[in-house]
Amino acid sequence: MTKLRQIIRRFQGDERGVALVEAAITIPLVLLLSAGVFEFSKVLNTRLLLAAGVEDAARYMARCSSDWNTCVTRAQNLAANGAVSSGSERVAGWLPEAVNITPTSFVATDVSTGTQLYLSNKSTVDVVTVSTSYSYPDVGFLSYLGFGALTLSVSHQERVIGW
Template sequence: MTRFGKIIERFQGDENGAALVEAAITIPLVLLLSAGVFEFSNILNTRLLLEAGVEDAARYMARCSSDWETCKGRAQNLAAKGAVSNGSARVTGWLPATVLITPIPTAAVDVATGTQLYLSSTANVNVVDVSTSYSYPDVGFWSYLGFGALTLSVSHQERVLGW
């Protein structure tokens, strides 16, 4: 038998170090899976914060009794910073100027189907639409998986009670 054959024969049936080999194979996979879970949960948390801000701004605009521009500026700040004036950022890098607020005159009844959309004594009701887009900052893991830039977009509409 050759010298190499004797070395191989000596290792047959020897289980010393098997756990180390198994750990060396599984630990990178577990770490990769954990990083993915953390990244996905951070994306989900960011989206929920954006939704909360947009909904707050839409509710504020729907009930604001001041002029449009004053209400709009306050609502934009409320969306991005959580307060009508000042406040701290809900999401890092999300600016009040990126919050779009649009009034939408809407028919109370859908003309095509005759379905009543809003209870109203008039033919039209005012609805405010608040929307935003946010470029999710890449922390590296997302791009390692081959995904491109991620943009989160949210919007919310409220029927106007004020003005």
Template sequence: MTKLSQITRLFRRDEDGTALVEMAIVAPFVLLLSAGVFEFSNILNTRLLLEAGVEDAARYMARCSGDWDTCKGLAQNLAANGAVDGTSARVTGWLPAQVTITKTSTAAVDPDTGTQLYLSSKSTVDVVTVSTSYTYPDVGFWSYLGFGDLTLSVAHQERVFGW
């Protein structure tokens, strides 16, 4: 037997350091998976904050009894900042100007099917729609995987009964 084959046989039987080799193989995948979980949870949290802001603004507009333009500005602040006075941002980089608020008159009864859509003594009801689109500023993991910019879009409607 040659000296090299003896060393090789001893090396195969020796289990010292196998945990280190296994860890060196598995660690990059675990770190990549962890980074993906953190990035996804941050995206989900941002979307939930955008939804909460849009819903708050729609409820505010549905009940506002003042001037439309004044209420609209206050509702945009409420959506983006969590307060009508605009104290602190819900989501970094989300501005009140990115919140779109529209009011439409909708038939209380669907003319095609006759289904009653809204309880109302009038034939039409006013519905306010608040929507926004926000480009998610990723920390690099999303774009590293080859995905483009991620745009989160949310909208909410409420029946107006404040005017």
């Protein structure tokens, strides 16, 4: 025990190497924080690209004047690839088949009260809903923090003008 006290007393007034010790303590924390910021920004960017694709597809479907199947195929490709034919993928691994397009009709006037719910020149209002789910590829950092697989889900609705 006395030997240990002697060693500690010898280093008490010595400040050489303090910067190295501080760096050894703070650098791992700064790197961890930086990795978290980069990973979060990548997830957020992917989510924004998915949302932009779904919104583009919904707007296209709302104004498409071709037959339903042709419009759906083009809109799915527009969502995933940024163009109605070919194009380059917006998000790696996001395929046109993962884009779901559903038409819905709403009653324009409430029959029981006669209240007009939507402005329309017919009894119904057509709305198209475009949605998708994307499994975010884990690069490992999120699993270290205890997060499981991350699935990003996006949807958008547009009132139909075309059909």
